[in-house]
Amino acid sequence: MAKYTETEYEKESNKSVLLRLLAYAKPYWHWMLLAFLLVLCITGLELYRPVLVGDAIDEFIGKGNFNGIKQTAVIYLLVLIGSFVCNFFQTWILQLTGQSIIYNIRQEVFEHVHKLSLRFFDITPVGRIVTRVTNDVEALNEMYANILVKLFKNLIKIVGLAVVMLSIDIRMSLYSFILLPVIIGLTLLFKTISRATYRVVRTKITFINTYLSEHLSGMKLIQIFAREKEKYEEFKEKSRDLYRANFKEMMVFAIFRPSIYILSIISLVIILWVGGNSVLAGTVSIGTLYIFIQYIGSFFEPIQELAEQLGTLQSAMASAEKIFTIMDEKPMIENPRNPVNLPAIKGRIEFEHVWFAYEEENWILKDVSFVIEPGQRAAFVGATGAGKSSILNLIGRYYDIQKGKITVDGVDISELSTEQLRGAIGQVQQDVFIFTGDIKSNIRLKNDEISDEEVHQAAAYVNAADFIEKLSNAYEETVTERGATLSAGQRQLLSFARTLAYDPAILVMDEATANIDTETEQLIQEALEKLMEGRTTIMVAHRLSTIQHADKIIVMHKGKVRESGTHQQLLNVDGIYKKLYELQLQ
Structure with missing residues (x-):
């Protein structure tokens, strides 16, 4: 050579x-x-x-x-x-x-x-x-x-x-x-x-x-x-x-x-x-x-x-x-050449013996398996670093797993186009990003298919219309970079309205109510009850009071599923969830 x-x-x-x-x-x-x-x-x-x-x-x-x-x-x-x-x-x-x-x-x-x-x-x-x-x-x-x-x-x-x-x-x-x-x-x-x-x-x-x-x-x-x-x-x-x-x-x-x-x-x-x-x-x-x-x-x-x-x-x-x-940087997530096109995503999510690491074999998730049925409300709890947020990222295929299989409606997510998969998932993050522009553009995100009426309906659903309509220019009100002129609660309400406007089949919330005061949280909980009806909902929350009515609570610990069941079932077991619950009560 x-x-x-x-x-x-x-x-x-x-x-x-x-x-x-x-x-x-x-x-x-x-x-x-x-x-x-x-x-x-x-x-x-x-x-x-x-x-x-x-x-x-x-x-x-x-x-x-x-x-x-x-x-x-x-x-x-x-x-x-x-x-x-x-x-x-x-x-x-x-x-x-x-x-x-x-x-x-x-x-x-x-x-x-x-x-x-x-x-x-x-x-x-x-x-x-x-x-x-x-x-x-x-x-x-x-x-x-x-x-x-x-x-x-x-x-x-x-x-x-x-x-x-x-x-x-x-x-x-x-x-x-x-x-x-x-x-x-x-x-x-x-x-x-x-x-x-x-x-x-x-x-x-x-x-x-x-x-x-x-x-x-x-x-x-x-x-x-x-x-x-x-x-x-x-x-x-x-x-x-x-x-x-x-x-x-x-x-x-x-x-x-x-x-x-x-x-x-x-x-x-x-x-x-x-x-x-x-x-x-x-x-x-x-x-x-x-x-x-x-x-x-x-x-x-x-x-x-x-x-x-x-x-x-x-x-x-x-x-x-x-x-x-x-x-020359290659995307780690690539669409399949001939993606499976589902007529409509219903929202059945299954993890089958999933192993995942961000770097080499420093495993964040270890042999994780669970099933969330369409329309079911599932919540993930556990200590910081247990792998809860990683699960949410994997559902939207923002990262690829090393071992195992993740399916949506029975189809491996690696066989679905990222556009269809992510288009069916509405995510509400703890840290809400607001773009420079106005209220209306931050809800529809430049999607002209979402009409003004749908923007107003989405805002009303999450009780965001109350504060928006009090602004001098209402939905045309100018917002600065990162929404600095809005309170944390208002930014979170806008985030909810943004998610609702896209009418997702799967709703994902990562500590969505962590930065919101009690009064605003009550408004959101009312909206969520209507929103979650008929949708697969996945929640991550440290405050167990916000997820007590979930159909399924999955307890994560050091990257593994340790417990699973309803709020009452988990309290009847002298395990991690009961200890967390009693600790928060104290």
Whole structure:
């Protein structure tokens, strides 16, 4: 098997990333081709301008031919107008195409993130994902909108300048190229250093975005414990790291640009020295000397831009690597190729010898078996870490089990589409998430199939209409991120209304009344009695008073089912449930 050095691996990786990036431009190849053709026109016109003036100096100025000078001026004006028109259309095409490609990439990344399993979000900071979808995607814009075409333009310009200069005077051209090896060496050095600095900058940006995302979300906790000063110092250090990385990147440019400029001045001095002597000797015309003076400035400019564009390309490649890291992340939960389509889910749930672990064999559930019949009300109780919430997550197939089988209406949930399975399950969590928008949009969650009337009915069912209609704008009332302007009880009532609006066959409640005051809880209990009628209901609660009327209570302990029965049956057994009940009574 062939062995590769680290550099060779990096080249292969860059090649792979570049090919994937170019694939996004494929649908716009005709526009990109037009942009390249315009670049050829622009380059040709730029090369022609010094020749036009140089020829005019030799043929018209020296002979006093004023008509020839006027004719040259008109042609020069037409060349400038042609350059302007070509530049305008090239810029317009590239910006439009670049923004279209970036839009597609951003949409694809966000869509892919939605498909990823909950485990990915358990272990990946939100700030890192946000950076990928925003900063890193935007870093590609410069590549598509400018860099690719400008790289082509500068390469063509360098080659064109060299060819034209050699065709005019080989001796003068060789003197012009005398510092070219030094320039190539500096360019390669700049490319290597800039690539490293770009990667560091992208990494530091990710770190600071991750930090901001986490600490802005937890600002209330920071203020409660008066840790503002300490957190400020932490942020200051991370901000200083980003500053240092940006400073190093700036210093690389600050050294490279003047170096190339100095070399171009030295080359110009050489041409003036050699060309001036040649003009005096009568071997070179003044017009030719003018052309070479103009070309020297034009020759070094694209070399400098080329190096910088290669650096920017490396920045885009670094961002693309991070984007493709997420894009290559495979969803742990995949839909079957030919899913079983149930006419309607009735709600019979069965666990058959289920073993489950989030990581390796650190088992959360151990050989768990139970059956919940359609329309039955089942409750799970037990100490923290017993596996209750994990069971709820497994019913919706947010995670896959390692051993055993979970069925809904007799069908293994791995054979059902996640859309049908999760569409039949209404979940109410302890920690309610409220989106920025209004009351109505938070109940229907952008589902236009749910009418305003159904939204109102759902709110009335859970007694949420009472507080909603007291708001100044009722269902149109604006709510901020995470529902900060609403009380915990109001947010939970909205969550109930949201679940009811989707009319699920299976109702799942994970500590749904934990954060609600007694008065609000009574309102919800009234609504739940109506809601649970005819639906399979699964509850997790620490307060046993809320689940006493369940048809079946399953007691979990250290990942296993220890007891099962009704409230009264379990009290008659001197077991875990009775101890928990007596403890709460005390």
